[in-house]
Amino acid sequence: MAEPLVVIEDVGVKIGNRWLLRHVSLRVHPGEILSVIGPNGAGKTTLVKAVLGLVPVAEGRIRRPPSEHIGYVPQRLSLDPVLPLSVFRLATLPRTVPRARVVAALTETGVAGLIDAPVAGLSGGEFQRVLLARALLRDPALLVLDEPVQGVDYAGEAALYDLIARVRAERGCAVLMISHDLHVVMAATDTVACLNGTVCCSGPPHAVADLPAFQALFGPRAGSLALYAHHHHPLSGQDPS
């Protein structure tokens, strides 16, 4: 197997006297989609921020690609609703990027027609697609997505996960994503890691779903969610379903 792109080794993150994460070890390989799931407050966003170097690590170590090769879609982006910001500006901030490159990235995420639209008028799904395009402008080796389907309706969620799978297939980038959405995660990921302060289990979705640790965290019925899984051909970009 290729060298991992991200190596998280026995990592602990502490705020004051409280450990938010402890003994977390994970690897993300080139072209792999790794989804981190876990209950509220499990430390998922903290882990992603540690991977990005945005919060300090008190224990262990993290190896990651240089930041210019990482595309990040944060969980929250506070935008002033009265600021007349266009999709083009949001996609390029804080840099200046030639319009043709922005059009290409927005085309890839299916929202090129909105390039001059005000951000304030976007639907949840459109907004997430613009943020994804913004992350793609870096030509990332690693995409980090913190809950990419928030504010998106059920049909839109499936379309967004399909888009993420297609981006990965076409670009060969790795994806580290956080999700709450168990059944779609099970369908759209190569590896799932269940986090609750530490990694309680990880592996391919069908294997993890059978583990007692997974069922203890999400309830015994959660295992059957893996049955919803359908398969993408990661290298061809074809979705046979």
Ligand SMILES: Nc1ncnc2c1ncn2[C@@H]1O[C@H](COP(=O)(O)OP(=O)(O)OP(=O)(O)O)[C@@H](O)[C@H]1O
């Ligand atoms: N800067 C901070 N100061 C104090 N506590 C923090 C800080 N950041 C996070 N926490 C706490 O750490 C814990 C983990 O937070 P984190 O946001 O990483 O969880 P999460 O799994 O992403 O949660 P959610 O699913 O609700 O987004 C929470 O209890 C949170 O309150």
